[in-house]
Amino acid sequence: MTTVEAVIDFELEPELRELRERVAEFVREVAIPAEPRDVGGHGTDEGLRAELQEEAKRWGIFGPQLSEELGGLGLDHRGTAVILEECGYSLLGPQALNCAAPDEGNMHMLDLIASPAQRQRYLVPLAAGEIRSSFSMTEPAPGTGSDPSMLRTTARRSGSGWVIDGRKWFITGAEGAAFTICMALAEGAGATMFLVDAENPGFRVERVLEATDRAFPGGHAEVLFEGCEVGEDAVLGTVGEGFRYAQVRLAPARLTHCERWLGAARRALDFALSYVAGREAFGGPLGELGMVQEKLARSLIEIETSRLLIWRCAWALDRGEPAKHESSVAKAHVAEAVNRVVDNAVQVCGATGVSGEGPLARLLNELRPFRIYDGPTETHLWSIARRQLRAHAAAQAAAGS
Ligand SMILES: Cc1cc2nc3c(=O)[nH]c(=O)nc-3n(C[C@H](O)[C@H](O)[C@H](O)COP(=O)(O)OP(=O)(O)OC[C@H]3O[C@@H](n4cnc5c(N)ncnc54)[C@H](O)[C@@H]3O)c2cc1C
Incomplete structure (x- = not known):
């Protein structure tokens, strides 16, 4: 658990490097210029999202994490980590590439668990970007x-x-989604996932909540299941296996969140760098002041440590491991680290940092909830510590026997 026994190779394959460059160019040429049009109250406008997805298809960068059979690029978790970081540089990047939450996590889980009929009905149109989905747990x-x-x-x-x-409640994207995956306690069997169509008369979106963020189409909704009738074919996987499947979804979904937000943190640091390099105070650029430099350096270290933890977890997932520990460690670190990066950037940019004169105020609002969803930092720290204590107790017992 605390040691990694592997030869470390950080070299990216030439094809992956080329793809990363293409995604970076797409972000510069297409996603960032579209940002001024992204002004909706509860998430990116569906029309803008569809337009960007068409463009991403033209650029050959759509669905990096999806299998080729589903029209994607078929990257493994390590390749996905590289590309999702790159497209996360713009809040519109993940929408354009169809690798944004919650669809990306749902696609991953459906790909592993859905029956052939469920694949056809839900996964295929979701992967094509024709519909959206949500995940109803909280x-x-x-x-x-x-x-x-x-x-x-x-x-x-x-x-x-x-x-x-x-x-x-807090069901991201439920408003406007074609279906939701609902976790419920099935009679006599325990937690089970059900596929529920949005037009089911027993399901309704009651309201969209106000939240600090607005990058997710549809925002976050409160939804009601009331006498909601579904057939046996709505069960995702096996009855009673809901929590186990949630883990199948959560470890990679947590990681992809980390990857996208890492790209956003890089954007914040780049903005701060150009501000402090250009802004003069006390006889020179702000960037020559030691306390400003410390924030820049610490931010870069946050980004690099985050990337290493992400890559380590991706590597474990690619080996077919559940990576529960690795994803917890990455999530607990990255959620806090990217928020520190954005906060540092805001601070060194003065009033500009908290205004609409650049991306920082928006990023502050978008990244803050990440310390709460996909497991609040405290729950991850708690489970990491409990695992440590169990391992310690086992080692003590083994030494004593
Ligand atoms: C932007 C956003 C999007 C979301 N999207 C979805 C979604 O699509 N689908 C969905 O089902 N849910 C979603 N959620 C809900 C999210 O999963 C929950 O907010 C999260 O699980 C925490 O639950 P809670 O809000 O009820 O907090 P509570 O359970 O009330 O916990 C409150 C706080 O208590 C502390 N705490 C909790 N446990 C411990 C512990 N063991 N040790 C120490 N401190 C602890 C933490 O600081 C925690 O933040 C979303 C939330 C947000 C903010």
């Missing part, structure tokens, strides 16, 4: 949040199918 108190064991939404058997009842 509930208002007293339901589940950080603690999955507090899940209250139920699914009871009825005839040849199920009836789901429960309330969920």
Whole structure:
């Protein structure tokens, strides 16, 4: 757990380097120039998203994480890490490449678990960017949040199918999504995932919540499942396996969040660098002041340590490991680190940093929630520490026997 036994090679294959350059160019030429049009209250406008996706297809960079069979580039987790960081440089990049949350995590899970019919009905159009999806887990108190064991939404058997009842909130993208994946407690079996169509009469989006961020199309919604009838074919995978599948989704989904936000943190640091290089105070550029330099240097170290942890986790996933520990370590570090980078950038840019005169104020609002979703930092630290203590106890026991 604490040692990595491998020969380390940071060299990127020439094809991956070329792809990264192409994505960087797309971000410069297409995504960043489109940013002034991204002014919606709850997420990127669907029309703008569709237009950018068409453009990304033309550039041959659409769906980097998707298999070729699904129209993607078929990258492994390490390749995906490189490309998602690059496209994260613009908040519009992941939307354009169809590798944004929550669709990207849902596609990954459907690819592994969905039945052939479910693949055809949900995954194929999702991968093509024709529809959006959401993932419904979190509930208002007293339901589940950080603690999955507090899940209250139920699914009871009825005839040849199920009836789901429960309330969920902070469901990203539910407004405008074609379907949601709902986690519910199935009668007699425990946590189970169900595919629920948006037009199911027993499902409705009650409201879209106000939040600091607005990069996710549809925003974050409160949704109600009320006498929501679904057939047996709506069960994703096996009844009672919901929490296990959530892990299948969460480890890579956490990592891809880290990758995209790492790109955004680089954008913040680049903006800060040009500001402090150009802005004069006390007889010279701000960038020559030691305390400003410390923030620049610390920010670069945050970015580089984040990238290393991401790559290590991607490597473990590529070896077929669950990477639960690695993804927890990466998530706990990267969520805090990228927020420190943006905060440092804001500070050295003075009033410009907290204004609309550049990307920083927006990034501050977009990145802050990442310390909370996909497991608040504290829950990751808690599980990392418990794993450490268990390993220590096991080592003690082995030494004593
Ligand atoms: C922008 C955004 C998007 C989201 N998208 C989705 C989505 O698409 N689908 C979905 O299902 N959910 C989504 N969520 C919900 C998210 O998963 C939950 O917010 C998260 O699981 C925390 O649950 P909670 O908000 O109920 O916090 P609570 O469980 O009430 O916890 C509050 C705080 O208590 C502290 N805490 C909790 N556990 C521990 C611990 N063990 N040790 C120490 N401190 C602890 C942490 O600081 C935590 O932030 C989203 C949230 C946000 C902010």
